Amino acid sequence: DVCSSDLRLDRLLDDVLTLSRVQRTTQPDSDVSSGEIVEDVIRQLEPRIRETQAEIHIAPPLPVLRADRRWATQAVQNLVSNALKYTREGVPPEIDIAGYRGPEGVGLVVADRGMGVPDAYAERIFGLFQRAVSRNIEGTGAGLAIVRRVAERHGGRAWVRPRDGGGSEFIITFGPGTAA
Numbered sequence: 001d002v003c004s005s006d007l008r009l010d011r012l013l014d015d016v017l018t019l020s021r022v023q024r025t026t027q028p029d030s031d032v033s034s035g036e037i038v039e040d041v042i043r044q045l046e047p048r049i050r051e052t053q054a055e056i057h058i059a060p061p062l063p064v065l066r067a068d069r070r071w072a073t074q075a076v077q078n079l080v081s082n083a084l085k086y087t088r089e090g091v092p093p094e095i096d097i098a099g100y101r102g103p104e105g106v107g108l109v110v111a112d113r114g115m116g117v118p119d120a121y122a123e124r125i126f127g128l129f130q131r132a133v134s135r136n137i138e139g140t141g142a143g144l145a146i147v148r149r150v151a152e153r154h155g156g157r158a159w160v161r162p163r164d165g166g167g168s169e170f171i172i173t174f175g176p177g178t179a180a
Contacts, residue, residue, distance in 0.1 A: 035062040054093035063099040075150040078143040083112035105156040105173030113167040
């Protein structure tokens, strides 16, 4: 139907513009509470969380990031939004959010109990318009490309690994973070 394909094209163009803006406007120069970012994201996604009957667990303490708050929020929102979308049929989403500290930097882990990501796709899904599933799930296929671009603009990384017991863990880091 023409209306829905127009809407999809609009979303696609918005996502491509977002990618371009991340490239040009990221200012990773302030300390940001990732706890506040997660609270903002949960608030923004509240209708979807209710609709899917998702359970979200946050494991404090969440780290302080050296990041551009707007872009860090966008990236975390994309990860949580995906965890709400890519679920096992008939099973409410179960999402755990925790801090991450490693050689790749300081950031967050967004873990789900969804379908998981086959190893062959673990890198590819971060490319523009790439997906690991063929199932008809709304979105443009640009969400993880935006996540990766945000991480890289902050001197960090974004990747996925299998979660023990099923599902995936998406990790985003924002460079070295702060001493706090």
